Amino acid sequence: xxxxxxxxxxxxxxxRVATPLVLAALAGLFAERSGVVxxxxxxxxxxxAFAAAAAASVTGSPVIGLTAAVGAxxxxxxxxxxxxVTHAGNQVVSGMAINxxxxxxxxxxxxxxxxxxxxxxxxxxxxxxxPIALPFARSLDGVPVLGPLYGGIxxxxxxxxxxxxxxxxxSAWVLYRTRFGLRxxxxxxxxxxxxxxxxxxxxxxxxAMVICGVLTGVAGAYLSTxxxxxxxxxxxxxxxxxxxxxxxxxxxxxxxxxxxxxxxAFTDAIQVRLQGxxxxxxxxxxxxxxxxxxxxxxxxxxxxxxxxxxxxxASGIPYVKER
Amino acid sequence: xxxxxxxxxxxxxxGTGAAGAQEFxxxxxxxxxxxxxxxxxxxxxxxxxxxxxxxxxxxxEFEVTNEAQREQAIRNMARRGATVIAGIGFAQETAMTKVxxxxxxxxxxxxxxxxxxxxxxxxxxxxxxxxxLVGMAAALxxxxxxxxxxxxxxxxLIRNFLVGYEQGVKHVNPNAEVIANFVGTxxxxxxxxxxxxxxxxxxxxxGADVVYAAAGASGxxxxxxxxxxxxxSIGVDSNQNHLHPGSVxxxxxxxxxxxxxxxxxxxxxxxxxxxxxxxxxxEEGVGYAVDDNNRKLITADMEKKLQEAxxxxxAGQLPVRAYQQ
Numbered sequence: 001x002x003x004x005x006x007x008x009x010x011x012x013x014x015x016r017v018a019t020p021l022v023l024a025a026l027a028g029l030f031a032e033r034s035g036v037v038x039x040x041x042x043x044x045x046x047x048x049a050f051a052a053a054a055a056a057s058v059t060g061s062p063v064i065g066l067t068a069a070v071g072a073x074x075x076x077x078x079x080x081x082x083x084x085v086t087h088a089g090n091q092v093v094s095g096m097a098i099n100x101x102x103x104x105x106x107x108x109x110x111x112x113x114x115x116x117x118x119x120x121x122x123x124x125x126x127x128x129x130x131p132i133a134l135p136f137a138r139s140l141d142g143v144p145v146l147g148p149l150y151g152g153i154x155x156x157x158x159x160x161x162x163x164x165x166x167x168x169x170x171s172a173w174v175l176y177r178t179r180f181g182l183r184x185x186x187x188x189x190x191x192x193x194x195x196x197x198x199x200x201x202x203x204x205x206x207x208a209m210v211i212c213g214v215l216t217g218v219a220g221a222y223l224s225t226x227x228x229x230x231x232x233x234x235x236x237x238x239x240x241x242x243x244x245x246x247x248x249x250x251x252x253x254x255x256x257x258x259x260x261x262x263x264x265a266f267t268d269a270i271q272v273r274l275q276g277x278x279x280x281x282x283x284x285x286x287x288x289x290x291x292x293x294x295x296x297x298x299x300x301x302x303x304x305x306x307x308x309x310x311x312x313x314a315s316g317i318p319y320v321k322e323r
Numbered sequence: 324x325x326x327x328x329x330x331x332x333x334x335x336x337x338g339t340g341a342a343g344a345q346e347f348x349x350x351x352x353x354x355x356x357x358x359x360x361x362x363x364x365x366x367x368x369x370x371x372x373x374x375x376x377x378x379x380x381x382x383x384e385f386e387v388t389n390e391a392q393r394e395q396a397i398r399n400m401a402r403r404g405a406t407v408i409a410g411i412g413f414a415q416e417t418a419m420t421k422v423x424x425x426x427x428x429x430x431x432x433x434x435x436x437x438x439x440x441x442x443x444x445x446x447x448x449x450x451x452x453x454x455x456l457v458g459m460a461a462a463l464x465x466x467x468x469x470x471x472x473x474x475x476x477x478x479x480l481i482r483n484f485l486v487g488y489e490q491g492v493k494h495v496n497p498n499a500e501v502i503a504n505f506v507g508t509x510x511x512x513x514x515x516x517x518x519x520x521x522x523x524x525x526x527x528x529x530g531a532d533v534v535y536a537a538a539g540a541s542g543x544x545x546x547x548x549x550x551x552x553x554x555x556s557i558g559v560d561s562n563q564n565h566l567h568p569g570s571v572x573x574x575x576x577x578x579x580x581x582x583x584x585x586x587x588x589x590x591x592x593x594x595x596x597x598x599x600x601x602x603x604x605x606e607e608g609v610g611y612a613v614d615d616n617n618r619k620l621i622t623a624d625m626e627k628k629l630q631e632a633x634x635x636x637x638a639g640q641l642p643v644r645a646y647q648q
Contacts, residue, residue: 005528006529009525013521016521115359118386119360122361122543227520228544229543230543232514232516234511234514235514235516237518269521272504272521272522273525275505287477287508288477288508
């Protein structure tokens with residue numbers, strides 16, 4: 001029974017850790033499927049986290065915080081699009097510039113506005129997204145296996161976790177079943193052909209970047225106003241890059257990307273549980289070794305298991321009309 | 324002509340040097356957590372503020388935001404004629420060793436590390452002694468017999484908190500279990516409240532009902548997770564009882580404020596000495612916080628036991644082992 005309890009707590013933790021990864025990876029998916037490489041996911045998430053925490057602490061409303069986060073991230077996405085789509089700039093350089101810009105700007109603004117050394121004030125309970133108990137979670141409590149599964153894993157997360165769960169099939173539907181999705185994918189594969197068909201390539205890419213901005217903003221808001229309770233400098237801690245890895249891992253498709261994110265989050269949750277636990281026959285494993293596992297797994301899987309990951313053909317290449 | 328220039332230059336240098344010596348100019352170099360981390364650096368800030376209020380002498384300050392800035396910051400302060408420079412945190416050890424050698428006439432203080440130079444005062448704390456007491460408090464408050472520990476970066480300094488905590492817990496309840504986790508192995512581990520919270524939650528899932536966070540800003544996440552889950556937490560360095568009243572059982576105080584205040588004050592009145600100061604319960608360098616926010620959580624019985632243990636440790640009757648021993 002103890003093992004079962006541990007499994008439940010690991011899986012619940014997996015969902016919590018995976019949420020920002022999934023959001024960021026979907027953001028990257030829309031950007032790259034339209035042909036814009038975006039390594040600025042990390043920076044946009046951080047900007048979102050800061051904007052959400054700042055707005056929520058001033059107004060006391062997490063919803064206003066979320067709106068501010070989306071606004072900040074979309075603004076940065078537009079900067080990226082302006083540099084890369086309108087002016088055909090180097091997409092990696094622009095993305096990196098956004099990361100570095102936000103890493104410095106967010107603590108600076110936090111310092112100027114709140115005078116708390118680059119942090120926002122800790123948020124009160126009411127200005128965060130709290131856990132939601134799903135219906136029947138209580139009444140199913142007594143039911144063996146199903147009760148804890150439902151009550152422990154499915155129920156009790158905040159609204160962003162559930163929204164993210166719905167976003168994955170929605171993204172897949174948009175991408176594969178709608179006219180917009182078809183055009184988006186076409187722009188990422190062969191912009192010249194799309195242009196010939198009379199569709200504005202730049203406009204398509206701008207739209208993709210707006211979606212990318214919205215999703216990274218939500219991911220940032222999750223970090224500072226749902227999972228955490230305030231902004232701390234560099235609080236994204238590399239999850240934007242991890243999301244990019246998951247995206248490549250999932251071969252730029254929504255559902256496999258979801259599973260890649262879940263896998264990363266699962267190794268993370270497992271390593272939290274493994275710390276300081278004596279394993280039979282092995283003894284206690286050093287913390288350093290356990291903390292290496294998710295990254296070692298990344299290299300191992302990318303090298304051996306995924307097979308060839310082929311990016312959208314036009315990804316990273318600015319489209320310039322022939323004159 | 325050349326000689327004249329040289330003489331003029333020397334006169335000028337001596338003139339400015341003399342002016343610098345007259346003026347007492349303290350300086351503080353905070354570390355990566357930031358001045359208002361509600362914890363370690365903030366304690367140093369409070370000490371410096373107290374000094375400023377009492378003496379009316381303003382101090383210079385710098386907040387280090389990346390690894391490369393430490394040495395630059397300390398050297399800049401020294402070059403601009405600071406009389407005494409306090410470096411906050413073990414991470415400044417290398418930088419301070421180097422700069423202290425270059426400026427033998429400037430006084431330096433470093434908190435949490437030992438720099439063996441005549442012009443450096445090294446202030447270290449017996450964290451294990453303070454952690455022992457909060458460990459006892461945790462065990463007394465725990466109903467499940469399991470308590471948690473969330474450390475920041477996995478270094479001997481933080482292990483020292485853990486070792487003291489464990490001994491305190493076992494002193495009260497020899498069968499109690501301590502679940503210990505570390506946020507990471509790099510300095511980024513001080514700034515990851517998300518992971519700090521996840522670690523605390525995992526400990527609650529494993530049955531712990533009190534968690535002691537010694538993890539800088541990451542610890543804020545652990546305290547938050549405890550408040551969310553209706554469990555108890557123990558803060559560190561500064562008094563963190565006010566963060567979540569009713570959920571923070573107590574805080575292990577590390578009187579960095581006193582250390583910084585004493586450093587600046589003694590430098591001002593001339594009683595400053597180099598060498599190593601080791602502050603424990605006896606010197607009131609460490610302790611636990613009781614105020615209005617946690618008054619109800621610390622029962623009279625608990626407080627009595629803590630006071631007894633405190634006196635025994637001070638008197639040397641109750642040995643507390645440090646991690647380094």
